[in-house]
Amino acid sequence: MxxxxxxxxxxxxxxxxxxxxxxxxxxxxxxxxxxxxxxxxxxxxxxxxxxxxxxxxxxxxxxxxxxxxxxxxxxxxxxxxxxxxxxxxxxxxxxxxxxxxxxxxxxxxxxxxxxxxxxxxxxxxxxxxxxxxxxxxxxxxxxxxNVEYSEFWAPIRDSGLFAGKPVPLRDEGWIGKSVRGIGLNLRLNKHNCSVLLYFSGDERLGRRLAVQELFAGTDLDFELHESPKFANLIFPVLDKGRQDHEDWPLIRQQLTETGERIYRMIESSDV
CATH class of the missing domain: 3.40.1350.10 (Trna Endonuclease; Chain: A, domain 1)
Structure with a gap:
């Protein structure tokens, strides 16, 4: 190689x-x-x-x-x-x-x-x-x-695919992981949450198209975003976010399940 x-x-x-x-x-x-x-x-x-x-x-x-x-x-x-x-x-x-x-x-x-x-x-x-x-x-x-750590991400960081170090409260908006050279972020905003895939480099549009085709026909909806050097796919998960404290268990479950499903599909593909 x-x-x-x-x-x-x-x-x-x-x-x-x-x-x-x-x-x-x-x-x-x-x-x-x-x-x-x-x-x-x-x-x-x-x-x-x-x-x-x-x-x-x-x-x-x-x-x-x-x-x-x-x-x-x-x-x-x-x-x-x-x-x-x-x-x-x-x-x-x-x-x-x-x-x-x-x-x-x-x-x-x-x-x-x-x-x-x-x-x-x-x-x-x-x-x-x-x-x-x-x-x-x-x-x-x-x-x-006196750094405080995110209460929302704590259970997710304890075990599973997205396990890792505690997330400082100041960084509560996202956690990231990479799969086959593609960036994957679980994103938590005030009133919604989503999974972001980002592609960079000259081949970004081609790689994004390959991933789009991978998810075509599934029940996973996504939006397209791009800039001069990046191309993104955003998978909306829920119209609930950081401010919806009573729904945190549901948000964690659906956000991580969606993120892991996307991760596993890309991991087992040839994109």
Whole structure:
């Protein structure tokens, strides 16, 4: 099997602004919290932040750049995060120098904001991936913020296909898993829940079409969404969500059953 080589982001995106827009539509891929409403080129004083988003986790500020991260972008991120009173601040780049990683880790020790350095990589199939390079340690988060964990996801994380670490309350909007290179998220919004499949890279539309055909004729309805570099299928589950506390057992059951059914069908297919 031929290994995929990393290529530069600039070979996929003509401008950093194009990457910002694509990233803004898929903030969950960063794994830093639950954010739904975003603005690109968001005004901050006389400057513009690449991405500012809000959601259950608070306010997110993202600066991104092609190539190696520089201190100019780090300085902008610090300024924007302070002015926006951000709960999470992220610098996305293709590489970072050691001093910046050390600086970010030290910043996490004395700040109420969560600081992240995230490496963005794209392979020769134009498939994107993100890797946390620097981030707040969980013990620092607990000590500093008395982190609370989601009551909704707790039973789901205890056992079964979607078992895993407890979900911080700030990240309550989704949990994710991958199947045959396809991202699968269980999503919990205020008044509804759904299963999201996301495809990236040049072959995303073809792979999505193959999955659509896989589910054709089943009782699983889905909606199509796409952006310049991603293609999504959204399977609505219930018009009930986080605010419907009395229905949580039903929501958990139907959300996980739907997610596992979708996962198993893709896992056993040749898509």
């Amino acid at each position: 031929k290994l995929q080589q990393s290529i530069g982001l600039s070979t996929v995106y003509p401008r950093e602004e194009d990457f910002s827009l694509d990233l803004a539509n898929h903030l969950s891929a960063l794994g830093v919290g639950s954010f739904e409403d975003f603005e690109t080129e968001s005004s901050v004083g006389t400057r513009r932040a690449d991405i500012v988003a809000t959601g259950d986790t608070g306010t997110l500020v993202v600066e991104n750049q092609f190539g190696r991260a520089d201190w100019d972008h780090w300085g902008r991120l610090e300024a924007y995060a302070r002015l926006k009173e951000a709960s999470v601040a992220v610098l996305v780049a293709e590489s970072f120098e050691e001093l910046m990683i050390v600086t970010c880790n030290l910043r996490n020790e004395d700040s109420e904001t969560d600081w992240h350095l995230i490496q963005a990589e794209v392979n020769s199939h134009h498939e994107l991936s993100f890797h946390q390079v620097a981030f707040p340690a969980i013990d620092i988060q607990v000590e500093r913020k």
